[in-house]
Amino acid sequence: MFGKKSTKPQIDKDQLELIENAQKRIKQKKRLYVHFVIFLIGAIFLIVANTVLGIGKDLTFFGKEWFLYAILIWLFLFVYHVFNVFITNKFMGKAWEQQQLEKLVAKQQNRIEKLKEGFLKEETLIAKTEAFKETNIKNSNLTIIVAAAENNAIGKGNQLIWHLSDDLKRFKALTSEHHIIMGRKTFESFPKPLPNRTHVVITRQTNYNAPSGVIVVNNLKDAIDAAKTDKQPFIIGGGEIYKQALTFASKIELTRVHHNFEADTFFPEIDETIWKETANIFHTKDADHDYEFSFITYERK
Structure with missing residues (x-):
């Protein structure tokens, strides 16, 4: 109808956080995919540069061509990237941190409750003692x-x-x-x-x-x-x-x-x-x- 403003759907805080986390994970996986593609292209380029173009043909380490070590180092970085996206993020990401925090808070809360119980018992005992003394004083x-x-x-x-x-x-x-x-x-x-x-x-x-x-x-x-x-x-x-x-x-x-x-x-x-x-x-x-x-x-x- 004319004159009425369209209402925007309301998203609560928890839903917004889930969406933001999902978007973050998509970006991480995209970057990993790009890294994988670049790694494949880079590995092929290093092999071609050495075998076809002859770049560093005479350069060897421990009897092996230099490009093999370059590819292995790059492979290690790629594996680390995979580990960080799929392993570290899962077990030590934001959700994992929140879970650990909740556990610590629960333990601390339990300890506080026990301390409160102890204080209440002590205060009750003191109050009874003081009340007993006050009664004795008033009746003395x-x-x-x-x-x-x-x-x-x-x-x-x-x-x-x-x-x-x-x-x-x-x-x-x-x-x-x-x-x-x-x-x-x-x-x-x-x-x-x-x-x-x-x-x-x-x-x-x-x-x-x-x-x-x-x-x-x-x-x-x-x-x-x-x-x-x-x-x-x-x-x-x-x-x-x-x-x-x-x-x-x-x-x-x-x-x-x-x-x-x-x-x-x-x-x-x-x-x-x-x-x-x-x-x-x-x-x-x-x-x-x-x-x-x-x-x-x-x-x-």
């Missing part, structure tokens, strides 16, 4: 116990800044018969391990030499896992351990010292959108206490 009823000033100061030079007798008594009463988790510097600030408590010390040092009965771990999660048999393990310091523990703790037992102090270690600010105050007992200054303080209990909302 972890309690932070700390004495902090109004400006959140808790220590200087790895030592307490104040001495409050009732605070020490409260610390002893709450933590006795429990696991107490602490950093290495906090542990080393004690003259000796505290009685009636299981010490869990967190340190990055390898082969840390701790007294018998002291549990040494490398991170807070492992420390909490080490105290999983305790219904209420306590975090007792220092500053970095407190900061990490706020993510997991369910309770804070805080002694708030109503004074500001110079310090090099501080307790993190308590976020009252996460924590609610459930108890507050105020103590005034007296002969045994140089500062006013309050025992405050926070529980996670």
